[in-house]
Amino acid sequence: MTARLDGKIAIVSGGGRGMGVAHARALVREGARVVSFDIHAGEGPALMDELGEERFSFLSGDVTGAADWDTVVAHCRERFGGPNVLVNNAGISPVHALESVSEAEYRKVVDINQVGTFLGMRAVVPWLREARGGSIVNIASTAAHVGFADLFSYVASKWAVRGMTKAAALELARFGIRVNTVCPGDTDTPMLRAVAGASGDAVPPPEELPMGRWARPEEISAVVVFLASDESSYISGSDLVVDGAFTAQ
Amino acid sequence: MGSVDGKIAIVSGVGSGMGTAHVRALVAQGARVVGFDVKVGDGATLAEELADDRFILLEGDVRSAADWKRIVEVCETRFGAPSVLVNNAGILGLNRVETVTETDYRTVIDVNQIGTFLGMRAVAGPMRRQGGGSIINICSTSGLVAFENNFSYVASKWAVRGMTKAAALELARDGIRVNAVCPGETDTPLIRADPTVSPPTGLPFGRWARAEEIASAVVFLASDESSYMTGSDVVVDGAYTAR
Numbered sequence: 001m002t003a004r005l006d007g008k009i010a011i012v013s014g015g016g017r018g019m020g021v022a023h024a025r026a027l028v029r030e031g032a033r034v035v036s037f038d039i040h041a042g043e044g045p046a047l048m049d050e051l052g053e054e055r056f057s058f059l060s061g062d063v064t065g066a067a068d069w070d071t072v073v074a075h076c077r078e079r080f081g082g083p084n085v086l087v088n089n090a091g092i093s094p095v096h097a098l099e100s101v102s103e104a105e106y107r108k109v110v111d112i113n114q115v116g117t118f119l120g121m122r123a124v125v126p127w128l129r130e131a132r133g134g135s136i137v138n139i140a141s142t143a144a145h146v147g148f149a150d151l152f153s154y155v156a157s158k159w160a161v162r163g164m165t166k167a168a169a170l171e172l173a174r175f176g177i178r179v180n181t182v183c184p185g186d187t188d189t190p191m192l193r194a195v196a197g198a199s200g201d202a203v204p205p206p207e208e209l210p211m212g213r214w215a216r217p218e219e220i221s222a223v224v225v226f227l228a229s230d231e232s233s234y235i236s237g238s239d240l241v242v243d244g245a246f247t248a249q
Numbered sequence: 250m251g252s253v254d255g256k257i258a259i260v261s262g263v264g265s266g267m268g269t270a271h272v273r274a275l276v277a278q279g280a281r282v283v284g285f286d287v288k289v290g291d292g293a294t295l296a297e298e299l300a301d302d303r304f305i306l307l308e309g310d311v312r313s314a315a316d317w318k319r320i321v322e323v324c325e326t327r328f329g330a331p332s333v334l335v336n337n338a339g340i341l342g343l344n345r346v347e348t349v350t351e352t353d354y355r356t357v358i359d360v361n362q363i364g365t366f367l368g369m370r371a372v373a374g375p376m377r378r379q380g381g382g383s384i385i386n387i388c389s390t391s392g393l394v395a396f397e398n399n400f401s402y403v404a405s406k407w408a409v410r411g412m413t414k415a416a417a418l419e420l421a422r423d424g425i426r427v428n429a430v431c432p433g434e435t436d437t438p439l440i441r442a443d444p445t446v447s448p449p450t451g452l453p454f455g456r457w458a459r460a461e462e463i464a465s466a467v468v469f470l471a472s473d474e475s476s477y478m479t480g481s482d483v484v485v486d487g488a489y490t491a492r
Contacts, residue, residue, distance in 0.1 A: 165491075166488070166491035167491075169453070169488040169491045170453055170488050170491055170492060173453035173454050173455075173487065173488050174453075174455065185477070210417070210418055210421035210422070210479070210480070211421045211422070211477070211479070212421075212422060215477040216477070219476050219477035220477070222474040222475065222476075223474075223475065223478070225474075226469050226474065226475075231465040231466075231468075231469065232465070232466070232469075232485075233462050233465075234433070234454065234458040234459070234462040234463075234485050234486070234487050235466065235483070235484070235485050235486075235487075236453070236454070236487055236488040236491070237453075237484075237486075237487075237488035237489075237490070237491025238483070238484040238485070238486070238491075239484075240478070240481065240483060241478070241480075241481040241482075242475075242477050242478050242481070243477070243478075243480070243481070244421065244477050244478075244479055244480075245414070245417040245418050245421050245479045245480030246480075247480070248413075248414035248415075248417050248418055248479070248480030248481075249418060
């Protein structure tokens with residue numbers, strides 16, 4: 001039986017910790033070759049030892065820099081070939097409210113979560129077109145479907161990611177390029193634990209959730225794998241909400 | 250190893266189109282399936298194609314609680330308690346709010362909406378007792394937006410989407426997940442019979458979906474790969490509703 005992601009070559013941003021690490025592991029396990037990058041190395045070097053250089057490569061890079069995206073794509077082409085999958089995973093979620101957030105702080109969140117996603121899509125599209133198709137997976141959030149108090153700029157950036165996904169899906173459909181979001185609910189990552197520590201309002205205790213627990217990063221990665229694979233060949237412009245019925249409430 | 254090894258599924262509406270594709274995909278990935286339809290139709294071909302320890306074909310009407318009870322009993326006797334339900338049976342209603350008769354409206358609601366409700370109600374107990382499960386309601390892009398000349402169909406599919414979310418909340422603590430798959434225009438006998446469907450060339454992908462492309466989303470939701478997904482709509486429409 002062939003692996004689900006045989007022949008897939010993926011770029012993953014924010015690959016240094018949390019969900020990004022889980023995505024790289026899951027993609028490689030299903031047969032893809034992966035280039036991950038992050039502004040902070042974090043677990044990246046250890047992941048390189050774990051997954052092996054035949055299948056995985058880790059770089060330092062900043063999603064807000066178009067030049068960094070060019071470097072990552074060039075590295076991917078050299079090591080594994082032109083990319084046909086992109087997982088825009090890098091993101092930050094500082095706790096602040098509309099009234100108190102500084103313009104600089106707002107712009108920083110939008111730069112990383114939103115402009116970073118835009119730059120990533122733009123950087124890979126020529127190679128996805130050359131590959132006659134591909135799949136872009138933008139990690140949004142339940143904060144792209146509803147609002148949360150004290151996550152003002154995060155909510156703004158994630159709604160924008162969701163909107164860009166639909167616009168890009170329409171623009172790129174004719175090239176066989178699919179563009180979708182995965183919208184995780186509360187997932188047990190360092191980022192969520194930091195938010196939970198800073199604000200009681202934004203993150204309810206897991207026992208209050210419909211499923212009585214947070215998601216595990218692997219449960220988000222499984223959905224990323226599905227969207228990266230040809231199993232989702234007619235899915236584009238869609239939001240896959242992975243929130244254990246949180247937004248069904 | 251298949252992604253749904255060990256799963257026991259009930260699929261409604263296996264007499265044609267998408268239902269047969271769901272059964273094939275589920276069995277190919279390791280599940281055992283009890284399928285039924287009010288008329289067995291193409292289900293008979295499936296029954297010849299698939300081994301009888303993998304697929305059982307029954308006659309039954311989704312509008313009948315007694316039929317659901319009988320189908321769940323056959324499933325429990327032959328394979329064990331169901332861990333997956335695919336509420337797939339559905340009919341079109343080419344009608345408008347001003348001119349549709351109450352009878353025609355009720356016919357569509359009975360099959361698409363009441364049938365889905367009765368199916369969920371019939372399996373919830375057995376699923377809970379065996380430790381959880383996954384219910385997949387086949388909805389439609391008509392559960393997300395509206396289309397002209399499909400008044401009763403649109404009503405029924407929005408209701409399916411709503412029931413999916415309500416049931417997801419009620420059953421979350423029992424480990425039962427409930428999600429909708431919302432196909433866009435898919436090449437099935439149902440769509441070919443619908444004169445209001447736009448030509449595939451006008452779609453973002455330039456083509457209709459193939460039934461297998463819907464079935465792969467069903468398999469994904471039936472599998473443990475989607476273990477934190479519940480109350481969600483998986484829209485499989487080639488960016489149609491992104492417009």
